[in-house]
Amino acid sequence: MIGKSQRESEHRSRQPKKNGKMSMADTHTATPASGEKRALEEALAGLQGTASQFGATCINDARARLQYARDIAAVPGELRAAIDAGRISVSDAAAQASALRNRIMELARRRSSPTARAYAMRLKREGRSVSELSEKYARRLYGNSFSALSEQRQASVFKEIIQASGRPDEGVMRLAQQLGRAGRRLLLVSLAVAVYDVVEADDKPREVMRQSALAGAGLIGGWAAGSAAVAVGVCAATAPVCVGAIAFVGGLLATYGAEASFGSLYPRPTR
Amino acid sequence: MTEPLNLERRAAVWEALSELFVGKELQDYDYAGIAKTLRASGYSIDELEKVLREEVAPVFRSNLSALAVPEMEGWAQDTVVKEIRAYLERERTGISRLLMRLETSRALPDAATKRWQRIRSLLS
Numbered sequence: 001m002i003g004k005s006q007r008e009s010e011h012r013s014r015q016p017k018k019n020g021k022m023s024m025a026d027t028h029t030a031t032p033a034s035g036e037k038r039a040l041e042e043a044l045a046g047l048q049g050t051a052s053q054f055g056a057t058c059i060n061d062a063r064a065r066l067q068y069a070r071d072i073a074a075v076p077g078e079l080r081a082a083i084d085a086g087r088i089s090v091s092d093a094a095a096q097a098s099a100l101r102n103r104i105m106e107l108a109r110r111r112s113s114p115t116a117r118a119y120a121m122r123l124k125r126e127g128r129s130v131s132e133l134s135e136k137y138a139r140r141l142y143g144n145s146f147s148a149l150s151e152q153r154q155a156s157v158f159k160e161i162i163q164a165s166g167r168p169d170e171g172v173m174r175l176a177q178q179l180g181r182a183g184r185r186l187l188l189v190s191l192a193v194a195v196y197d198v199v200e201a202d203d204k205p206r207e208v209m210r211q212s213a214l215a216g217a218g219l220i221g222g223w224a225a226g227s228a229a230v231a232v233g234v235c236a237a238t239a240p241v242c243v244g245a246i247a248f249v250g251g252l253l254a255t256y257g258a259e260a261s262f263g264s265l266y267p268r269p270t271r
Numbered sequence: 272m273t274e275p276l277n278l279e280r281r282a283a284v285w286e287a288l289s290e291l292f293v294g295k296e297l298q299d300y301d302y303a304g305i306a307k308t309l310r311a312s313g314y315s316i317d318e319l320e321k322v323l324r325e326e327v328a329p330v331f332r333s334n335l336s337a338l339a340v341p342e343m344e345g346w347a348q349d350t351v352v353k354e355i356r357a358y359l360e361r362e363r364t365g366i367s368r369l370l371m372r373l374e375t376s377r378a379l380p381d382a383a384t385k386r387w388q389r390i391r392s393l394l395s
Contacts, residue, residue: 061338062337064340065339065340068340072343098344101343101344105340105342105343108340109340112338112340115338116338116339116340119333119336119338119339120333120338120339120340128344128345128346128347132347133344139304140300140301140303140304141300164295164298164343164344165343165344167295167296168294168295168296168341168343169293169294169295169296169297169382170296171381171382171385172294172335172341172382173294175335175336175337176337178337179337179338240338
């Protein structure tokens, strides 16, 4: 049985606003009889949260990768300056170049999202030692083993190791910019929907809070779910599809949760 | 390639071809070195391309993806052999076999394609 006051409330909620439009938030105003609209609202909120999560993750991963390229490109210059100033020998500088690059890579991977980290770790890496590198470059540059080279040539092998340590391929690094652009587009779409909802809402401060809660929940939920999946062993740290899927579901569930909690903490005012 | 795997012969080829997937910019001497190793292997260009697509690319292509923080200096031969053998020896049934076929039929990443074209021109 639907009571009189409830029917009135439903009737009020179905009335279009003065400007004749209904906002995306209004279309699913929660009344007992509007279960489908509520489901639609939750689905849209979930999508929006997931889009924000993907967008922000792409931007973060692109930034980590571009920073990585910048950091490794700076290494040869700094080491050359140290060699010129006599603070370090060429062979020590070559060893440092290799070690620094490995450390920069680890840092960049730690800064990446759980999915990108899992992707990067698919290939177990065992950094190549300086002796391996000197042998490889000696053969490449002079067609001879490193120990058979003159001191001068050995020094030029070390210098090439240092140079090569800061020479990222532009085409490969450009992929990070594309990832960042895709992330920004996704975030813009999500932002546009959020702005539309705020503009169309009667209670604008409440809608701003709601949108922030959805975006935050999607982002944090996705990140936390991905990290937790690796930490508790649901996914191997090297299984990007598993980590990505769990991050996606985590982001979606967190957005649904945020939508439900927000609705009960700050119920939509009746007009 | 259907003949039994000659690991010693193949290992050098795998290591050389894995260099097409590193994040650093390859230099002229790198191309020359890779081509020299491949030529010394005795495989034809078509055979080498098949090894590249079916054995090396599925394992190392992730290093060139937009998501990866790429490895720059490449991988030691032991690592390359271990990774590729693990990939080839993985038991596959149903969907995983289908996925493997899809994986090997995918185009190479742009950077790897450009590098392979250059190696091909050095070999021919």
